[in-house]
Amino acid sequence: MGTVVGTVEDRRDMFEGSAQTMITPFSSTNQIGNPVAYKLVRVSGDGSLVPATDEEILEVNETDIHIASDACQTVGYLATDEENSEVNETDVHIASDACQTVGYLPAEGIHSRLSQLESSEAINSGLLQSDNVQPYTDQYNEEMLLKVEKEERLGNAHGSQMPSTPPDANIQCSNENNFFEEDQVHHEALLQEPVSFSMNVQNECKMNESDKIEPCSNAAASPKETAFSAAAQKPDFSRVRGEICLDNLPIKALQETFRATFGRETTVKDKTWLKRRIAMGLINSCDVPTTNLRVKDSKLVVNQEKSNDVTNVVSKDMGDDVRATKTKDAPSSTDHVNGHSNASGHILGGNLYYASEDYSSEQRAAKRVRKPTRRYIEELSETDEKQQNDKSMIPSKDQSLSEKSEVRSISVSSGKRITVTRMVSLAGSEIEVPYVSHVRRSRPRENIMALMGCHSICLENKGSAAESNLNFSPSQLSSEVVNRDSVEKSASRPVQKEFATSDENNEEHILSEVDQDMEPEHIDSSGNSSDDNNDTGVPIMQGGALRRKHHRAWTLSEVTKLVEGVSKYGAGKWSEIKKHLFSSHSYRTSVDLKDKWRNLLKTSFAQSPSNSVGSLKKHGSMHIPMQILLRVRELAEKQSQ
């Protein structure tokens, strides 16, 4: 019934309270210890995550390992390096017959992981056996993977028997049901961590010499266990250490990783946020530089660090991760899980946040992060939509984001997903589109209009990029709701870009010359003057759609004016500067000024001090006299103080 999900949380204090004191003797040898604690969470029958009660937490805190026998809850303990040593010193209570499991799941930096409590062998051979050190091998890893798969196939039946462990092994079977009062149910699923772990069989104490570690030898004294584990029953632990480089992961995988890490779903679609969260979650209370664990192509790869440790390279199959996750979700359908998580979230400003204090703490942890921009979320929602409905795909950036994600089916597969739709008028007719996909807060998606407006244009300018890419006619648009995907996709960003760029030449002919540039010194270096035909600040196409502003190189006089303006009005007073000094340059917006100033700062600080060679410019960029750059610097410095 109950499964275990570890949720990262900063419970370090809690850990350190107990752990610190106990492992003091080893602290010197405990180089690698990255104490990361996890929040205790219970997965209730309906798949929801129930935060551990204080009692439970307390329990784990006070007793290092208590797996209560005959208890309806099992507290699994997965030790970190430090704690691993600690385990050897303290009693470990393992019990069978637990209906719910509260597990401490380790995070990155943890030396070894007890992956699946359900396989009691893991406990026996893993926790008890410290003597017979089996270097971790890939072969072994394979074994474990197979084993895990097998166990999953067999359901929980296999692992459900939690044999009592021999007392002499320093692990005591405690039958007292002191801590858990809930109804007793024969436990079916114990620890089912989403990730498959490999265990470093060797206990730290062994590595760290240390005669003080009695328990270690005690454990080792159990020949049976040793032999047992020496065989194919090696525990499934993995050393996970270092940083996860999530950059290459598709959003879905990130979400999945997020879930594996935090034990809960997330619907946040902002990659940056997810990465940050995951990274933070893994690193969290660790003040250890992170560099090692990388996620590559659905694999978690732990790079070799310069630690003296036996094994650090562990390749953890993400597939396993997914599988395990599925198993975890199994009792309730994926849809359910989705629905649940969605139901439990608030929508704040378009982002889905969780009400849990968890989130706020997460947020606090980050150094004030810029909210993920809507745009990304929207784009990604569109991706979701596509994944759901589409069969007709126009290759797009969005798509590439999510392809290769084995995970996506899990979290998106819900056909039941409630889709609020709205009517969008497109090409004179209304089509129904999912609401989330196209909520634009600011100005309307230009490209839609551009497409519309361009359509006629395209007809005229046959062979234009837009034409070839948008394989539909207005009639198609209007009549076929089924087509809406292609419509949406066409309307989405990638096409827009393509249109904007490749069609630019056409535009130039199309656009009427509204405003000649009156700029006197518009003899700019790039020879723009010849092909600049629309100098209105807001270029407008026939359909009234906005298009990307034509690039306009900054002239020296403009730069000079800008500098002048900054010195006069101060940096930041862009609108002032614009009003006073750029009134004749309608095409320079205050934002432009700001951007230019930013660039000026960059260049000035970049090259003025060292390169006395005035301005070695990059190709194409304007030559800015040293004098001006110096002025910029000076202003900047004055500004900063």
Add this chain to the structure above:
DNA sequence: GTTAGGG
């Protein structure tokens, strides 16, 4: 509506 910053 402006400004700040990331992209």
Add this chain to the structure above:
DNA sequence: CCCTAAC
């Protein structure tokens, strides 16, 4: 330059 969160 664009986009958008934050003022």
